[in-house]
Every structure is written in structure tokens, then in C-alpha cells.
Amino acid sequence: MGLHCVYVPMTPILDPDNDSTSLDGDDYDSPLTDLEDSTGSSGYSSLEETFSESSGSEYGGKTHNKKPPAKKRARVANVKALNTGVILATNGSGRKKKTLSLIITMPIDILFEIFGLLGPVDLLHLSRTTKAFRKVLLSNNAVSVWKAARVNRGGVPNCMPGMSEVEWANLLFGGSQCYVCGTKGIMRVDFGIRRRACTSCLKKNLVYKPNFSSTFPSLDPIIMDLTPFTNIGGWAHGHASGSKFFWSDDILKVAAQLGMYQKDVHMFKLGAKKRLEDFKQSRKRYVDSVFNHVAICDAWVNRDRKHRQSTATELRSQNKELIKTRLIRLGHDTNDVARMFNNRDYAIDKELTDARWKRLLPRIEHNLSELKEQWRLQDQRDASRLRKTHLQNMYDNYVRQLRRGPAPPFESFLERRDVVDFINSPPAMEPESDISACPAFADKFPEFCTGYVHQTKLALIQSLGSYSGISQDTLALQNQGINDPEEILLQLATSIFQCASSRSLPLITWEKVQYHKCHTYRLWPTTKVTCTFSISQSGILAARSLLRLVGLDVKTTAATTMDQLQHLFFCSNCPPKQENGGLYRMAMDWRRSVIHCVEQSHREPRWELLSAEQLRVIRGPHAPEYPKATDPVWYCNQCDRHNGKPVNKATVIDHIRWHGTAVPKQGVDFIYDMAPVELPPPGMKFFISPPQPSRPSAKPQPSTKPQPPNNDYRCIHCNRSQRRFILEGVKQHIKHKHKIGSPVEETDFCKIK
């Protein structure tokens, strides 16, 4: 082929943001718009002018374009594809003109031989390139060339009746502009009206058959039988109906012709009646032939679309394999290349020529190197996350089986240098080996947790020392080194701590710190609360005042000593409360008193010790069980069966009987450890003036008879807990524990029936 080849720039085919194939209907190039629209309406109109001249049919492609014809330019820079490989020169190249004009000097037979190998799109392009080409291609001699082009393109149907080959090619392949307004991107040709028109122009110009008389009141309805029509209305979104729609200009043209024949008849011209009749008959035959041809054309359009889609798909997948092979041959890693093409498609549905490959390769390689970096980062993130999750699971499991705490938060384990290095180390080839080092780290959990406990202890001892002036040394002297002074210090009645997350609950002695667990919201079970401990100054003040009241040394008295004394106290800061016309005060053990003082934020703790007489009254039949038989705090004192696994009272008694002790004695055969029990029993109401009987029939209560508190409420947030509260108590509990300012019945707490 003698044409000078210049490669025109292609539309970008590498789209890193688009991983999917773009073969959907929307993106698909209509087979009927092959000619690039960028040729503009000017080129289009100039071509049409030519058609008008050469067209013998009044139904030819007459243009309504009012724009002046633009100067003719070679517009081939954006030619998408000249599938035959004929490449045209770019704009403004003097060499091109020379070359093309040389072609024109070829014998016409040879020229037509060459043209006969092209498709309609190529021919349309050529006809728009130079005057010489136009002249040749629009001549009557060229009809065979256009026919061959239709065959080359793949079974394009014969011309629409009344249309020339060139008009037909232009309608099908001349661009996607609306015939009326020039709007681009109109994919559908309506063969019934033989036009490509946009929806809004269709709406404006189509006349619905039943509206004919109202639209054209002066026209003869017979015109409808003489005019081609479509079954697809302007509002139908391309869907056919049983109705007929006419293009209004067509109607007017037929009307004009019919009018001429009718006029002759009215003027009694010779043979006019027959000519009128012949005209009508020929128009009807024409309408029928158009109607029949429309079906053929529509069928072809569908076939052609499917064919081109499957060809494109096939080409893409072929190209994909080709590109993969070539990349690997260039030394790229096979896995990388496979991964690159895993989720993405390069929309190359053209033949992968050497030139195209040359242009493509740098972009693909750039893409690949970017991807590799992304993958590296992603793989690192994945590996780190995997290791972290795995470690965390192991850690959580370890901590869960720890009976005593406090356990350090997992985050602080993650801060260890060796853990950081492990988490951030490059990913292994196999995911299993990524976590193979985890068990080695799990071996470090016990030491890590013990270290944390030790640190926490030391920190608390230090703040106790600086707050109270008590030091291990003074204690060591007093105990003459028999016990671990550190432990003794942490078990004093004045060793009172708090967790930053629940300050209102003082933790009396290290025991409570060990068993403390902050309650997490049930609604967000994943929320983890990290407990941080400090001394509770208000708790210490409360404990000190209690110790002084009973005459014990605030610096040496152990909490258990206070427990054994079993004193009860009234809070002098709280006035007696009214109930049923009587007045009562709450009698509380020392632990409850400390908690009360902190909860109520009494600035200056003041107490009243219950007298022996008052104690006798209150410890009547209603003496509270503490600890409760159901609390899992009981141990066998004869063996270490329950060490670390305390049970309820019934179980431990059964167990002692198994030892052979028929009547096990509390404190001798079995003991309890209250440390795991979070709260001491609530206070008891001690009536200082008797409540009035609510009903006349009820027996008056003795004034001093203690009332069991109405523990009729349960916290809904502590769902599993059996703990019962009085109304005020459950509200306080929810405020402090769950940080809900105004607790609501049925939502936050409920009454136990």
C-alpha cells in the first residue's frame, strides 16, 4: 500500500482507576457511529451538500443545518481506527497532500481496487479528506466500491429504498450527531424515519397518528398512507409500540407533491387522475418497502452489536494473555504479572500491533511498579495486622484465665521493642510463618503480667507512702520481718485505691485491686476499659476516721482486723430518712461506710458507732449473710482443692463431708476469701422512730425492729448480675458504674417481681 503511514494518537487504554471491563452497553461504541464525531458538524454538512447535489431522490439527506459550511480540513487526527491499516496523514502535512494527490493520479481501476478493500468508515473519511477523493468517491462509478465496503464491514444491509450508497453509509457510519440539532452521542438510527435524531428532536418532530388531524387540520389523511413511519415514539426510550409516528417534514413534502397531482386533477388536465393514482400507488409501495427493510436493518444492527462485542471481548482476552507473556519475557515476575491482571482489564480491543505495544509498555511498566509498591505496603499491613490479631487473641486468652490482676492492657505489650520489631518485620512468604513466632511471645505473657503487677504495686506503695507517711520500713520494724512488708502495707485498712475509670468505687486494699474489673458497656462489648490505679484520698480519709473512732492505729491496722471486729456505723453526715412516717438511719459495716463516704462525697467523714444494744437489735433474724452462700468465695481449709478455684458454700460443705468431717465448721474446715466479691453488703435500715402502720389492720412494728431494705431493683446493664438494689441504690449504681446521668426505669433498671 502506497500510503504514507502516520500513527494517530490513540485514546488512553490504561485506566488504573477502572479495574473492570468496560464492555457494558453504555460504554460500547455503537456500530453505527464509527466515524469520530470530532470531525464536527462542519465536515458533516459539507459532505451532505455533496449528497444533495448528487442525490436524485427528494428523500435524500437534505440538510437543515443552518451553519455556514466551514472550510474543509483534513480531520483525521482522531480517527479511531482504520481497521484495514490505511493510515492517513495528520493535519497540515505538505507531504501528505503530495502523497494523496499522487494516489489520485493512479489509474482509476487500481484506485477502485484499493478502495474495494476498505470499509464504509474508511471511505467516508477519504471522501472528507480532499476534493479529489470526494469527487471520485461520490461519482456514480464508485457505487461498487461502497457496495464492497458494506460487505467488508460485515453484511451491512442493502441501501434503504430511495437512498444512495453514500447516503446510506453516512447514515450508518457518518457519526453520532443528531440529524437536526447536531447533538453528539446519538447511537440509534431510526430506520423507519431514516434518520438519526436525539430524543428531544424526536419529541418535537414526530407526529403520532391519532394526532394527525389536529396537527395538520388542512391535510388529507391519505398522506399517512403515503409516508414512511416508525413504531417508536419520542417518549418510548427506544421501545417499539403498535402505533405509527411520522416525521413532520416528511408529511409536508408528501403533502406538497400530492397537492400538485390533485391540482392537475382539479384543472382537468389530461391523464391527471391516472397520474395521481399512480403517484399514490408508488408511494404506498415505497412505504411498504421501507417498512420491510426496517426489520432487516434492525436485525442486522443487533447481530452486528453482538458480533462486535464478542470480538472485542475476545481481542481483550487475547491481548491480556499476550501482554502477560511479553511482560514475563521482559523479566517481570510471573506472580506480579498475574496479580496485576487479576482484577483489572486493559480495555485494548484493538489488535496489539508493535507500535501499540511500544506505546503501551512504558505505561504498563509504570503501572506495575506502582502496583508493586502498593502491594508491598498492603502485604506489610496485612502481615502486621495478622500478627497483631493473633497475638491479641493469645493474650486475651491468657488474661482471661488469670484469676487475679490487674492485667496490663494489650497495647502496652505492643509497645515492647521486640514486639514492635516482630509486628513490623517484612511479611513472610507463607502466612503461617508470619505467625509462627507468636507462641514465643506468648511465653513472655506471665513475666510481662507479673512485671506489670509488681510495678502497679510499687507505684501504689509509693503514693501511699507519700500520702500517709507509712513506709515499708516502719512496718518491717513492727512485724520484725515475719511477713513481706510490701504485702502488709497493701492490706492495711487505710490502703484504699481507685480505678480512674470508676472513681466512685473505692477499692479497699490491694485484694480489691487484684479482682477489680471495670464493667464495660454491654452495648459495645468491644470497648475495652483500661484500668489505671491510684490511691483514693477520700477513701483513706474515711477509713482513718473509722479507725480512730474504734481506737485503732491508722498506720498498722489490717483490713481483716476491721472485718473481724464486725462494727457497724451510722453516717453522721446523712440525716435520718423518712419512711412510712418513721425515721431510720443506715447501719453499715466499715467497708460499706468507706464506700458510702466516697459515693456521697462527704468532705469530712463523721461516724457514730452502733452500741452493743443497737447491734443486738439489728442482728436479729435479719442479720445479713456476708459473704452469701451463693458467692463463689469458699475454700476447703483441709486441702488445696479450691485454691484458685473458689466455689459456693454448699459445694465446699459437700467436699468437707467427703473428707469425713460430718459437721464442717466455718473458719476451721472451710474459709472464705472476700477479695473477689466486689461490694460489701448494703447497709441496713435502723429505725429510730417507728414507721406508722400503713393499714389499720397491720400490727404496729416495734420501733427498733430493723427493716430489711427493699432491694427490689436490678441493673439492666449488669445483665448477668443477681445483685439487688434499693431504688436510690440502683440509680447511684448506674450513674457511677455506667456513667448514665439520669437512669430510666425499664431502660436502665427494672423492678424484680
Ligand SMILES: [Zn+2]
Ligand atoms: Zn436533535
Ligand SMILES: [Zn+2]
Ligand atoms: Zn477499672
Ligand SMILES: [Zn+2]
Ligand atoms: Zn453519709
Ligand SMILES: [Zn+2]
Ligand atoms: Zn479439701
Ligand SMILES: [Zn+2]
Ligand atoms: Zn450495672
